[in-house]
Amino acid sequence: MSMILLIPLFIGCFVALLLYYLSHWWGFVLIFTWIGFSISAGQILAILLKAKDKDIGRRIAILAISPVFLVFLGIIQRENLQLEETIFYLGYGVFTRVLIHYAIAKILGPFIWGRGFCGWACWTAALLEWLPLKENHKIPKRLTYIRFPVLVAGILVPLLFIWSGYDYINLHIDESNGKLHQLIWFLAGNGLYYLAAVILAFVFRKKRAFCKIVCPVSLIMKLQSRLALIKMKPSNIPCRECGLCNKNCPMDIDVMSYISRGNKVSSTECILCGKCKNSCPYGAIA
Numbered sequence: 001m002s003m004i005l006l007i008p009l010f011i012g013c014f015v016a017l018l019l020y021y022l023s024h025w026w027g028f029v030l031i032f033t034w035i036g037f038s039i040s041a042g043q044i045l046a047i048l049l050k051a052k053d054k055d056i057g058r059r060i061a062i063l064a065i066s067p068v069f070l071v072f073l074g075i076i077q078r079e080n081l082q083l084e085e086t087i088f089y090l091g092y093g094v095f096t097r098v099l100i101h102y103a104i105a106k107i108l109g110p111f112i113w114g115r116g117f118c119g120w121a122c123w124t125a126a127l128l129e130w131l132p133l134k135e136n137h138k139i140p141k142r143l144t145y146i147r148f149p150v151l152v153a154g155i156l157v158p159l160l161f162i163w164s165g166y167d168y169i170n171l172h173i174d175e176s177n178g179k180l181h182q183l184i185w186f187l188a189g190n191g192l193y194y195l196a197a198v199i200l201a202f203v204f205r206k207k208r209a210f211c212k213i214v215c216p217v218s219l220i221m222k223l224q225s226r227l228a229l230i231k232m233k234p235s236n237i238p239c240r241e242c243g244l245c246n247k248n249c250p251m252d253i254d255v256m257s258y259i260s261r262g263n264k265v266s267s268t269e270c271i272l273c274g275k276c277k278n279s280c281p282y283g284a285i286a
């Protein structure tokens with residue numbers, strides 16, 4: 001077994017210990033060790049499975065990670081990691097663990113692992129990955145621009161709440177009703193995302209339709225993922241231009257054009273899911 005498969009576990013442990021040293025909060029040890037362990041376990045499982053089943057390793061990993069965000073952080077710790085919550089905290093100048101999540105998973109981390117969060121750890125995608133949908137239709141390019149006004153709305157709406165005098169932070173922290181208030185926002189916000197994601201998946205016959213059309217978070221990671229250290233790349237086996245990688249890519253990337261020319265997949269839509277690599281019958285993708 002290659003030690004490369006254990007790199008996510010090592011990174012998870014390193015981040016866990018670093019954040020524990022800086023914050024003295026034990027939760028970071030639990031969260032990042034579990035995330036690293038799940039990704040490494042998913043990768044090892046993929047190695048053990050046959051080609052057509054390899055993606056199950058990743059799908060189990062992303063499913064295993066989601067309770068960390070939804071149950072441990074969202075319900076037990078009262079931390080909603082959605083973009084809108086982050087803007088509320090930033091708007092009030094309050095530093096919380098939500099901001100650490102954004103910094104690691106969506107701002108700084110993508111310089112190393114690109115949009116690996118989308119492929120391996122997103123709690124919305126954790127549900128989408130298991131939908132009973134076999135088709136992978138392409139999303140028309142013009143629809144992918146809808147994400148831009150959604151991002152603007154995701155920033156402006158919390159700011160409008162703040163400017164109107166809505167005391168979100170104190171309502172959250174207040175001991176008597178803060179827990180219920182946070183839970184309502186958490187359930188409503190995530191419920192809305194899940195509902196939209198499932199409807200779009202079935203309407204467009206594509207599991208990742210929400211990621212392509214609506215999700216504002218995808219835009220936050222794009223710039224860094226262009227510069228990411230980890231990318232899908234050609235192996236030393238030539239591409240036969242069969243087109244299977246393109247057909248299986250959940251993000252509609254023209255993988256073949258990168259690989260057949262000997263280039264890394266530099267598209268900022270790549271979520272490092274590895275489906276192109278798993279589907280290549282010749283082993284042309286590393």
Ligand code: SF4
Pocket residue numbers: 117118119122123124125210211212215216217218
């Ligand atoms: S694009 Fe959005 S919903 Fe899709 S995986 Fe990434 S963060 Fe999650």
Ligand code: SF4
Pocket residue numbers: 232248249250251252253255265269270271272273274275276277
């Ligand atoms: S290029 Fe490959 S790794 Fe990237 S999103 Fe498409 S299938 Fe996944």
Ligand code: SF4
Pocket residue numbers: 238239240241242243244245246255256259260279280281282283284285
């Ligand atoms: S699946 Fe492999 S051989 Fe076929 S086009 Fe993609 S990289 Fe080339």
